[in-house]
Amino acid sequence: MILIVAEHAGGKLAKATLEMVTAARAVLESGGGREGPVTVLVLGQNVAEVANAAAAVADQVLVADLPGLATYTAETWAAATAQIAGEGEAHTVVIGGSRSGREYAPRVAVKLDAPYLEDAIRLTANGDTLQAQRYTYLARVTETVEAGGPVVVVTVKPGSFAAAAPLPTPGEQYDVELDLPAPRVEVTGRSVEKTSRVALTEADVIVTGGRGVGNSENFSAYVEGLADRIGAGVGATRAVVDAGWRPYAEQVGQTGKTVQPKAYVALGVSGAVQHLSGMGKSRYIVAINKDAEAPIFKVADYGIVGDVNQIVPALIEAAGK
Amino acid sequence: MKILTLVRQVPDAEARVKINAGAVDLEGTTLVIDGMDEYGVEEALRLRESGANVEEIVALAVGPKRVEDALRTALAMGVDRAIHVETDEKLDPIALSRVVAQVAQAEGAGLILVGGQEADWDSQALGAATAERLGWPQLTWTNELKVEGETLTGRHDVDDGNESFRAPLPAVVTTQQGLNEPRYPTLPNIMKAKRKELRKDDLGGYGTQPTVRVVNAEIQTRARLNRMIDGKDPQAAAAQLLDLLRNEAKVLA
Ligand SMILES: Cc1cc2nc3c(=O)[nH]c(=O)nc-3n(C[C@H](O)[C@H](O)[C@H](O)COP(=O)(O)OP(=O)(O)OC[C@H]3O[C@@H](n4cnc5c(N)ncnc54)[C@H](O)[C@@H]3O)c2cc1C
16 A cells, blocks of 8 residues: 555644645556555544545544643654555555644654655556655755655655545545554743734735845835735745744745645845745746846846835735736 | 765756756866755764764765765764765766665664755755665754754654654764855864875775656747846836736736
């Protein structure tokens, strides 16, 4: 079987899970001899709704609804996944390429003594080997990598596969028992950064502000102002987050989020490689910067050399017409 | 406690990446210590300076001869001693974690610091894979760290924000920008570093081999329109940009 570990939050199945189902079907359909069923494992507590949503797209769903899984920890998730993969003789284990997914997936690989293909944007099977494409060198290179063996662990980059459509009949659900280790990392505080806007990784259009917008008041006026006018998500550069103008949740780049919207509008952003690595795959890139030599213009489809203090208010006004 | 800090060598962020015959070609490229690992080296030094009981700080690198330079940088920053497992074999993180875990055991390390994401292979796997091999807990994407006795406290980024944590040592911590500001090696320290121990080791004894094969590499070339709009008249520029986004790119309603 091919085992997918569901991503979910707030009692809802994440779109990333539907994308992983598509990735799994791509593996099965590439004719490499890896076979189904497409099995989704749901880990958590009070996850009936998540399991039902998973059953709509999967051949079968394994549900571990346990108090020990109430909150994610790398050690418990790795132990649970490896145990089910072993018992079910999974040949492929598919995990989401979120921060947490890429945190526990390597532990699963080591537990199963399996190779690990990380952050795949494409997947095909060829006999014993599984081939993946992934971005390397701060997303400037696309590498094709492969690994073989009875079981391979992969993580799938969010936004790289289409969301799977519901099946004519939902898959069967089965409860599973698990032996869980006691987590050793104790969470003593949590700060969740919520935004009322569209999630960055799901937004069609993103407006991002860099240090060039000047200060946090300008950021609200220009970046949020324009985003609200055109129904976009809000992003920020590391420089802006470090300056305390914006929360980390909005950071795009190597150490922030990777986004791939239809349009990415960068205001006062220089275009450092670490920033480009998070947004360089956007379909259209718009840059407004007063420095004609700013590296961001090299990747821009539409560029305006000008002062954000003048251009952005004009844009907000024009967009409202 | 002994701290093991892992040091990788990667192309300078601003360096152009070249591809030759389907593989990344580093010939002539400026190579530096991976910035993410540098935060780890710095953090080890700061833990000691802040009074934690740090017996020794050892830097480890696995790679070809040239990787010595990255270890020299770490020595000049202030680590006590370096180990270089010399090999031309390119090890993926799962294979590499075997080496790191064995060195950690042989050294009796109580804390391992590794960069959160490799700037060459963009992988985030080494810290977690090493922790699993050792049976240790891990904290990834750490941006605040304290050691008190046998306890680690701090803060790290998670999917939807950040968390404060407490965990027992030994543990693996992955480091990132924001954790600290790495120091520059001073000339006296660079001189001193020349006399510090840099032990050579052979990969052969570690019983590991690559588990992932690179089949091909291509530079990402997405042709961009590079259409420039004159910004001298802000109203005209705004109108033109909106028109292009609506009617040419069709990304706005
Ligand atoms: C290990 C590591 C990880 C990193 N991770 C990330 C990451 O995830 N995300 C990220 O963004 N960065 C990251 N960085 C930082 C990155 O290298 C840059 O420092 C950062 O992206 C710069 O942000 P910026 O473009 O807002 O600021 P700056 O580089 O200061 O650029 C400001 C730009 O605004 C322009 N400008 C100024 N005034 C105006 C005006 N009035 N009108 C129009 N334009 C104006 C300037 O010409 C300039 O181009 C990382 C760095 C390291 C070392």
